[in-house]
Amino acid sequence: KNQVEQSPQSLIILEGKNCTLQCNYTVSPFSNLRWYKQDTGRGPVSLTIMTFSENTKSNGRYTATLDADTKQSSLHITASQLSDSASYICVVSGLTGGGNKLTFGTGTQLKVEL
Amino acid sequence: SQTIHQWPATLVQPVGSPLSLECTVEGTSNPNLYWYRQAAGRGLQLLFYSVGIGQISSEVPQNLSASRPQDRQFILSSKKLLLSDSGFYLCAWSTRHGNSPLHFGNGTRLTVT
Numbered sequence: 001k002n003q004v005e006q007s008p009q010s011l012i013i014l015e016g017k018n019c020t021l022q023c024n025y026t027v028s029p030f031s032n033l034r035w036y037k038q039d040t041g042r043g044p045v046s047l048t049i050m051t052f053s054e055n056t057k058s059n060g061r062y063t064a065t066l067d068a069d070t071k072q073s074s075l076h077i078t079a080s081q082l083s084d085s086a087s088y089i090c091v092v093s094g095l096t097g098g099g100n101k102l103t104f105g106t107g108t109q110l111k112v113e114l
Numbered sequence: 115s116q117t118i119h120q121w122p123a124t125l126v127q128p129v130g131s132p133l134s135l136e137c138t139v140e141g142t143s144n145p146n147l148y149w150y151r152q153a154a155g156r157g158l159q160l161l162f163y164s165v166g167i168g169q170i171s172s173e174v175p176q177n178l179s180a181s182r183p184q185d186r187q188f189i190l191s192s193k194k195l196l197l198s199d200s201g202f203y204l205c206a207w208s209t210r211h212g213n214s215p216l217h218f219g220n221g222t223r224l225t226v227t
Binding site: 004 | 158159219223
């Protein structure tokens with residue numbers, strides 16, 4: 001069964017600090033992995049998307065890594081800001097006969113405090 | 115630029131009443147369209163997706179239905195709501211490319227009382 005597990009479930013950090021969120025998956029065959037940011041009461045917004053051949057991808061203060069061998073990904077946030085407070089969702093796309101099928105993690109709830 | 119509109123933002127409906135949630139996309143043609151439901155503490159669950167007008171695929175058996183009367187319009191409906199239909203409903207679109215990200219609307223918070 002395709003699964004995506006994220007850790008930690010929630011995280012509180014001080015403004016200006018760095019943090020790393022983890023994503024482990026069992027989706028196979030693998031197509032790509034995406035990280036989304038979801039503010040409370042809003043729809044998720046795409047941060048990064050990585051294919052099998054990509055090990056790292058950055059989007060401003062967000063850097064995602066992918067190890068397709070161990071089926072792990074991380075999202076590193078540098079110099080956190082209050083506006084980074086949100087849920088971060090890992091989504092893995094698997095190849096099926098009918099196209100790509102997405103499996104969603106349950107998210108890591110990040111709170112950045114003063 | 116492309117935009118996606120979803121309404122209403124919140125909705126409170128009694129059990130047994132009908133439902134109609136609308137989603138429209140602007141600035142793109144022939145998008146793939148999706149309806150997701152997000153329950154607290156759980157990942158997004160795909161309810162329906164559509165690759166074209168009148169083409170609807172259902173992922174899970176349920177009390178809901180979807181329709182796509184126009185290329186950029188996607189509607190989620192129910193004839194009689196159940197308490198278990200309460201949740202946060204998200205509409206999304208993507209291009210036909212396999213690695214295209216999903217672009218989500220801001221969701222509808224549905225409470226069935």
